[in-house]
Amino acid sequence: MSYLRDWRQALRAPHVYRVANSTFRIQSQYLALILVLLCVPLFLLGFPLLRGVVYTPQTNQFLTQCKYYKYNKTYPLSAPVKTSEGVTYRIAIVSDLDHNSKSLGKKNEWHSIMKTGSLFWNLKTDFLSIIWDDRNQMLTSSLTMKGRGMELSELVTFDGHLLSFDDRTGVVYFIENEEAYPWIILMDGNGKNTKGKLCLINFIQLTEYIKFLPVLNL
Numbered sequence: 341m342s343y344l345r346d347w348r349q350a351l352r353a354p355h356v357y358r359v360a361n362s363t364f365r366i367q368s369q370y371l372a373l374i375l376v377l378l379c380v381p382l383f384l385l386g387f388p389l390l391r392g393v394v395y396t397p398q399t400n401q402f403l404t405q406c407k408y409y410k411y412n413k414t415y416p417l418s419a420p421v422k423t424s425e426g427v428t429y430r431i432a433i434v435s436d437l438d439h440n441s442k443s444l445g446k447k448n449e450w451h452s453i454m455k456t457g458s459l460f461w462n463l464k465t466d467f468l469s470i471i472w473d474d475r476n477q478m479l480t481s482s483l484t485m486k487g488r489g490m491e492l493s494e495l496v497t498f499d500g501h502l503l504s505f506d507d508r509t510g511v512v513y514f515i516e517n518e519e520a521y522p523w524i525i526l527m528d529g530n531g532k533n534t535k536g537k538l539c540l541i542n543f544i545q546l547t548e549y550i551k552f553l554p555v556l557n558l
Contacts, residue, residue: 411499412499412500412501414497414500415497416429416430416497417430417497417500417502418430425462425463425464426460426461426462426463426464427460427461427463428458428459428460428461429458429459429461430456430457430458430459431456431457431458431459431470432454432455432456432457432495432502433454433455433495434452434453434454434455434479434492434493434494434495434504435452435453435454435455435492436452436491436492436493436507437451437452437453437490437491438488438491439488441488441489441490441491442487442488443480448482449480449481449482450480450481450482450483450484450488450489450490451478451479451480451481451490452478452479452490452491452492452504452520453476453477453478453479454476454477454478454479454492454495454515455472455473455476455477456472456473456477457470457471457472457473458470458471477518478518479492479504479513479515479518479519479520480520481506481511481513481520481522483506483509483511483522484508484509485508485509485510485535488508488509489506489508489509489511490506490508490520491506491507491508492504492505492506492507492513492520493505493507495515501514501515501516502514502515502516503515503523504520505526509525510525510526510527510528510535511523511524511525511526512524512525512526
């Protein structure tokens with residue numbers, strides 16, 4: 341008990357320091373307060389350095405790409421041809437063949453027909469005319485859901501690319517050089533679903549949703 345009593349008295353007794361010929365005393369609680377006040381600015385100065393160590397360079401690089409990514413607003417993709425008579429635009433339509441999208445004679449292939457042409461707008465008479473190209477483009481894919489796929493119902497330009505949506509599988513294709521390349525998959529509901537998104541119903545909302553996806557190179 342005597343050791344415990346001596347230990348308590350030692351803590352309560354002020355510390356004595358001698359500087360030159362003068363002597364000053366510091367209470368233990370005041371000494372602890374001073375140490376805390378000194379540690380706070382050190383922590384504030386060192387926190388940015390610590391955060392840089394925690395985040396990997398790859399993550400920082402990805403965030404930088406998202407921050408400085410510039411959306412391609414090109415529309416239409418083919419520049420209109422203007423003459424004294426009017427303006428000619430390149431146009432395209434795509435087919436939704438439903439059950440008939442299954443390619444005959446090919447086991448794992450489904451298709452959609454894309455037709456291209458030119459739309460002429462006569463500025464004087466305000467008359468529109470369309471001339472279709474002689475050759476159709478056959479877009480094919482092996483991605484299906486329950487034996488159905490490539491039921492494309494929309495064409496839209498997004499970020500400088502031509503996109504189309506499969507109403508059956510929810511796959512978003514980007515079309516380039518007469519080929520349909522799968523890009524992303526949109527699932528029904530909140531995304532935690534095994535059924536593909538019926539993209540035709542909410543097409544405008546879908547294009548707005550895609551804009552907030554992480555940067556994916558096409």
